[in-house]
Amino acid sequence: MSDPATLEHVAAELSALRDLFQRRLLDDKAKARLYEELYSQVELARHGLARSQLRPLFGELLLLTDRLHEVVGNPEVESVVEELEEVLRRRDVRRVPPIDVFDPRYHEAVRMETTTDSVKGQILAVLRDGYLIGDEVLRPALVVVASGMNAVEAPNGLPLEEPDRIGSSGMQPE
Structure with missing residues (x-):
């Protein structure tokens, strides 16, 4: 039926396959962690780049809101100022x-x-x-x-x- 040498050989191969599977599983987990870190770093860089590019625009919009704040008593102007400030708030300003x-x-x-x-x-x-x-x-x-x-x-x-x-x-x- 089954020869002990064949069983030992099959057991050794099975053990080697199990070790290989465990190593690959650990490698996959490590790669997944690296990808997650890379994605988060790319997202941070993208966010920082966008913010640095928008910073001058926000500064100019603030100058505009300053000028509009000087016009008092005009409901249309006050409405525009409120909308501008809301746009800035949505951008974390x-x-x-x-x-x-x-x-x-x-x-x-x-x-x-x-x-x-x-x-x-x-x-x-x-x-x-x-x-x-x-x-x-x-x-x-x-x-x-x-x-x-x-x-x-x-x-x-x-x-x-x-x-x-x-x-x-x-x-x-x-």
Whole structure:
């Protein structure tokens, strides 16, 4: 019937085939992981490229919305501004949230004023809104900051110098 040598030979071949199958299965899983990583890197690169290409356009649209904000009382203009802002929001462009104390990551101080009732570094006025695209600053907010001898020192010890323009984290307004 069955000769032991043949059975051993079949068992050895079966064992070799099982090992080959397991190795190929592990290789396939490793390749699938590599493909997934590659696809995610390509998607990140595509997203970054699109954002870098759209960044100048968004900056120009913000200038347009600034100009339109100056026209008050015209319902048609206000409607256009709302639509423009909605288009920007859908593209992850949003205003820098209100912050009471100067933060060079989000603000550019265009003027400093000496006050008696404000904390040093406190934002006294926002002259132009700042905007973020995702987590990055698209355009810093232009602000007036409290400073001078009569101002109280900020509780966080925020160091502010007295030049005409201070900090915008290296970014200039568009």
